[in-house]
Amino acid sequence: MYILKSKEEILSWVEEKNKNLKVVINKKNILETNWFLDEDGVIRNKDNTFFQIKGIKRYNYSNNIIEEQPILIQDEIGYLGIICKEFNGIMFFLMQAKIEPGNVNKIQISPTIQATKSNFTQKHGGKKPAYIEYFLNSDRYKVLVDQIQSEQSSRFLGKRNRNIIVSVDEDIEVLSSHMWMTLKQIKELMKIDNLVNMDTRTVLSCIPYLSLTDDEKKSIGYPKSNELKKSLYEGDGLNHITQIYHYINDYKMFDDDKKEIISLNKMQNWKWKGDEFCHKDRYHFKVIFCEMEIEGREVKKWTQPLFEAVGKAVFGLITCIEDDMLKFLVKAVPEIGCFDKIELAPTIQLEAGYEYDELNYIDKLFFDRWKNKNGVIFDTILSEEGGRFYHEQNHNVILNVNKDDIRYLPDNYFWVDYKTLVELIKINNVLNIQLRNLLSVLEA
Incomplete structure (x- = not known):
């Protein structure tokens, strides 16, 4: 038996932990840490563990562009895992109040466990993460989700994590750092800036809603069939998949861009400015x-x-209603660190510092509508992963338009229905993390 906590109780729990949590984070010079720039131009720690930072250069021959930047190298797959359990016919998810060093607001609502392989194999000498045994022994339980999905390919080189949800029947000791919450509650908390972390959002985006039985849908708070918007859930979706894969496979086959790992010392436009390694401009x-x-x-x-x-990025998803069906406008984007060259991204994926005059007409339509609050159905600032990124907050926006407003689609854009995205998200490394995170905020 579990008594459901109210939204106010959850927020008070987080607030109280923030008040009592001792956190000291100070910026340092690299010489004051156990990290250093080695003779090969690689930033690493003295034990050569954890992760590394190298330089990466991409030669874009079709546009005659050379890009270069630092990139995170972490050649291991970590766990992003959530335990769920049914109480009185309702599914609850065991969520963690967790702080990451780069979080803008200390604690965020995180999965039951988020741990690199180095963490749970104790390479850093710390204790094992709580609840790790449920995931290492997941074959003992009912597995609802188990997918290896990409992280931010603009920052990591080929980095992926195992997104997994296990359903248990046994009693579990709930630590003071954790609390049972329903899916509906977590979705409501996503409307609050920087409260639900990126790892929670990516795991929940992988729930195969359309494959669940009626009882399973009911247990997680999914509406009954006659309560669903027909426009959101009907449509076979399969005709879109062939078109999407045709474009993606053409890109993978014929793209001539080359990537090269280089020394940080050999990067033309990056240099040390005081304690920081920055772009010259x-x-x-x-x-x-x-x-x-x-x-x-x-x-x-x-x-x-x-x-x-340096600033806030904008991730936006344009939707429309066509023939009583909700459609999503997505695009295929090749990112510099992408595991397999290219993934599906949201309509808008713009890093901070974009120039409005350089945007295409779809981007400008989005920004004009967003600025005027025209058709906006979700607009929240959410954080990226705080274990590697410092104070990275981004605008996450879902905006509805009339399909006639989109006059034509560039080759890498596709209108897709919900079922298409649900099917594609079951496949590793097809939808990027920005798109998955936006899908996670859709109301169940």
Whole structure:
């Protein structure tokens, strides 16, 4: 038996933890940390563990452009896992009040566990993450989701995590750092700036709603069939998949762009400015170094580099109603660190510092409508992953238009229905994390 906590009780729980949590984060010079720039131009720690930062260069021959930037190298797959359990016919999700060093507001609502392989194999000398045994022994339980999905390909090189949800029947000791919440509650909390973290959003986006039985839909608070908007859930979706894969496979086959890992010392447009490694002019992030002391972590005190955002990015999803069916406008985007060259992204994926005059007509339509609050159905500032990024907050916007407003589609854009996205999200590394995060905020 579990008594449902109210939204106010959840917010008070987070607020109280923030008040009592000791957190000290100070920016440092790299020489004051156990990290260094080695003779090969790689930023790494003295044990050569955790992760590394190298340079990456991409030669875009079709546009005669050369891009270069630092990139995070972390060649391991971590867990982003949620435990769920049914109480009185309602499914609850065990969520964690967790702080990451780069979080803008200390604690955010996180999965039951988010742990790199180095964490749960205790390479850093800390204790094992709580509840890790449920995921290491997941074959003992009912697995609702188990997918390996990409992280931010503009910051990581081929980084992926295992998004997994396990359903249990047994009693579980709930630590003071965790609380049972319903899916509906988590979705409501997503409307609050910077409260539900990126890892929670990506895991929940993977729930295969259309594949659930009626009882399973009911248990997670999914509306009954006669309560659903016909426009959102009907349509076979399969005709879109062939078209999308044709474009993506053509790109993978014929793209001649080349990527090269290079020394940070050999990057033409990046240099050290005081304690930071920055672009000479303007870029959407820079590399900083910090010392962290945080209570309740597997390791309480450590140093590490973080990518600090310079401004806020905008991730936007345009929707429309066509023939009583909700459609989503997505586009295929090749990012510099993408695991397999290209993934589906939201309609708008613009880093901070974009120039309005350089946008295409779809981008400008979005910004004009967003500015005038015309058709906006979701608009919240949400954080990116705080374990590697410092204070990275981005606008997440869903906006509805009349389909006739979109006069034509460039080759890499597609109108797709919900079922198409649900099917594609079951496949590893097709939908990027920005698109998955936007889908996660849709009301169940």
